[in-house]
Amino acid sequence: MGAFLPAVALVLLLTVVLYWLLIATEGVYLGPRVVTWLYDRAASQYEAIKKFDPECERALIGAPLARMLPPGATILDVGAGTLRVARALRAAGAAQQVIAVDRSRRMLEEGRKLLPGAGACHLVQADCMALPLASGSCDAVTFLEVAEFVQNLGAALAECQRVLSPGGVLLLSNRKGWARWYMPGHVRSAEELTRMLEREGFCEIVFVPWQVEYDLVLARKPVRTQRAQDVPDQGQALPAPAR
Numbered sequence: 001m002g003a004f005l006p007a008v009a010l011v012l013l014l015t016v017v018l019y020w021l022l023i024a025t026e027g028v029y030l031g032p033r034v035v036t037w038l039y040d041r042a043a044s045q046y047e048a049i050k051k052f053d054p055e056c057e058r059a060l061i062g063a064p065l066a067r068m069l070p071p072g073a074t075i076l077d078v079g080a081g082t083l084r085v086a087r088a089l090r091a092a093g094a095a096q097q098v099i100a101v102d103r104s105r106r107m108l109e110e111g112r113k114l115l116p117g118a119g120a121c122h123l124v125q126a127d128c129m130a131l132p133l134a135s136g137s138c139d140a141v142t143f144l145e146v147a148e149f150v151q152n153l154g155a156a157l158a159e160c161q162r163v164l165s166p167g168g169v170l171l172l173s174n175r176k177g178w179a180r181w182y183m184p185g186h187v188r189s190a191e192e193l194t195r196m197l198e199r200e201g202f203c204e205i206v207f208v209p210w211q212v213e214y215d216l217v218l219a220r221k222p223v224r225t226q227r228a229q230d231v232p233d234q235g236q237a238l239p240a241p242a243r
């Protein structure tokens, strides 16, 4: 009996810790490989868990993006999951093309099943820290419900900034309310996120209420890049002396 209670307490404690690490925080404290492994395993249940309302998706994601961008524009959906953005655009009758990037192959495959004839959607399995796209090649980048899973958000935002064309738009989500305290160190306040976006050279940053747990955040890459590290020092800026 002496050893029984401590053993039960230990098992309970381990169960709570494992639940928190693997279920509640979806592996974020165990690194990107574990996050991807968990999303691969949960891919077939993702839609049933999230219960997206198609009309809200169309009205709050698809239609605004379709209005903002010309037909044929390229939208990069980073951490695309089950192709939420491509489906919202399709529902809005949009003519933009989507490149969907995600670390989880199974999430992308589930998305393909939900978007029959996904002709205008190109699927790429890759990490958001190293996007396999040329600099300045996208008119918009979406980054929905992904920021909290990334180990270095500043570097991920810099990657989004790199692939955007000058004047391009970034649409991301930011956790709020009680969900802010769920993943300590992985969720930013509106002020912190604004500072991070500004540091990466974004401007026209606007927060819009979206879901109970998230705000939508819009930011623009300036037509002329303004990051501190991009400003040449005076010596470099001077024209070569005439001979």
Ligand SMILES: C[S@@+](CC[C@H](N)C(=O)[O-])C[C@H]1O[C@@H](n2cnc3c(N)ncnc32)[C@H](O)[C@@H]1O
Residues within 6 Å of the ligand: 032, 035, 036, 039, 078, 079, 080, 081, 082, 084, 101, 102, 103, 104, 107, 126, 127, 128, 129, 143, 144, 145, 146, 149, 150
């Ligand atoms: C909560 S889901 C969001 C999916 C989709 N954006 C949506 O709003 O439904 C998070 C997605 O981010 C992906 N993800 C997490 N870390 C990633 C990374 N470092 N690079 C690319 N994708 C990542 C996961 O595989 C998962 O599909």
